[in-house]
Amino acid sequence: MSAGSTRQAVDTAGLASMFREFIDDDYVVSKTESKRPFECDGLPVYKEMPRLVVMPGSTEQVRKVMRLCHEHRIPVVVRGAGTGLSGGALPHPDGVLLSLTRLSRIIEVDPHARLARVQPGVRNIEISEASDAHGLFYAPDPSSQIACSIGGNVAENAGGVHCLKYGLTVHNVLQMTIVTVTGEIMTVGNEGLDSAGPDLMALLIGSEGMLGVVTEITVKLLPKPSHCQVVLASFDAVEPAGDAVSAVIANGIIPAGFEMMDQNAVRAAEDYAHAGYDTDAAAILLCELDGTADEVQSGVDKVAGVFEQFGATSVRVSQDEAERQLFWKGRKSAFPAIGRISPDYYCMDGTIPRRMLSRVLRGISDLSSEFGLPVANVFHAGDGNMHPLILFDESKPGELEKTEAFGARILELCVEVGGCITGEHGVGVEKMRQMLVQFDADELAQLNAIKDACDPHGLLNPGKGVPTLKRCQEYRSL
Secondary structure, rough: OOOOOOOOOHHHHHHHHHOOOOOOOHEEOOOOHHHHOOOOOOOOOOOOOOOOEOOOOOHHHHHHHHHHHHOOOOOEEEEEOOOOOHHHHHHOOOOOOEEEOOOOOOEEOOOEEEEEOOOOOOEEHHHHHHHHHEEEEEEOOOOOOOEEEEEHHHOOOOOOOOOOHOOOOOOOHHEEEEOOOOEEEEEOOOOOOOOOOOOOOOOOOOEEEEEEEEEEEEEEEOOOEEEEEEEEOOOOOOHHHHHHHHHHOOOOOOOEEEEEEHHHHHHHHHHHHHHOOOOOOEEEEEEEEEEHHHHHHHHHHHHHHHHHHOOOEEEEEOOOOHHHHHHHHHHHHHHHHOOOOOOOOEEEEEOOOOOHHHHHHHHHHHHHHHHOOOOEEEEHHHOOEEEEEEEEOOOOOOOOHHHHHHHHHHHHHHHHHHOEEEOOOOOOOHHHHHHHHOOOOOHHHHHHHHHHHHHOOOOOOOOOOOOOOOHHHHHHHO
């Protein structure tokens, strides 16, 4: 699996010339300054300059790019909108950065079949906007949905605030067109509820661009619920807020969305979005109920009762759509809001059993004191997907390394309590060492066997996601 082993050497100028035979000159980027915007994704602590950036405009052009790169054993890293947070789109210095931003068409919205066919460069929110006139929407809604692309969502199996009830990307994609590493075009899944044979969709979604290039995606659309309300509760301690999350689910209530923010996150978000949050609260919970008017009212009453039982200092219910959107604006603005109060932040992505929320939050607080770095906790409380934001200043010598060590301890704590090291951001380059905490040698060997079967020369997104046996030894020695 050694990426870049050369069958037929070709210099960069010659390679660019080959691409320009079927892609317009403007979309083959070779100048250093023009390549600069592609040197990192949303995790800028890891940067690398690609050999070339290529922006194909069709599946056929992607096929030709892949065939050419495979012929010359050139590594390929696929990039969408670049909003990823694990270094998954970090370029390879000897490779081609394959940008799919030009594949940005909504090909079809079929309101009768309740599906949409889109290209991977379509922004997440555009699907719901295009479906709105039909009373439909696309459920997975990452906080970055105004910017992130559906292709990137597929690569990382993204979720969002409504994933508790409506599922992750893998639960909402029906069919995909894939270009393999050798330049073959294949279709996986279908527009029905199930398909014959192994579930290749589940294998490819979340594979971080390591198994193939997605060029077309068919997604499920859902009817917009007739009623939605958000219950916003404040707590004077983090632990009872965490316990209240488990209690709501234990009472048989499945909210459409269930989010939690601690005081650092609340204050930053309120200052940024003016959502009406209680800045004196140690933590807040946002719980959305949707359905018929009677269903929503019943759910609101039950959830409010649970929150009060667990000591909520205040409970508010959105009274109209504008207020509901305002409550969510604060939560979805949390990441940029934190960026206003700290020179840098490092966003983690562990997932834990809901019953362990309080324990893990206490653990993160203890680690914050140990490392001397503040943390703002923002996460999908309903499904246990945590996003602790470690605040630091990269300009201070040694602080990035200390932050990385802090983040590693958080992920190891997640595994210790029965969780995992990522929920929706992926492994990328960021979490490679923690893969050795999550999986044993036999499990890693099976993951590498899948990679070998799809990409025997290791050309697709090399050095990401799954450590090879050699890399495992390197990581364990550090």
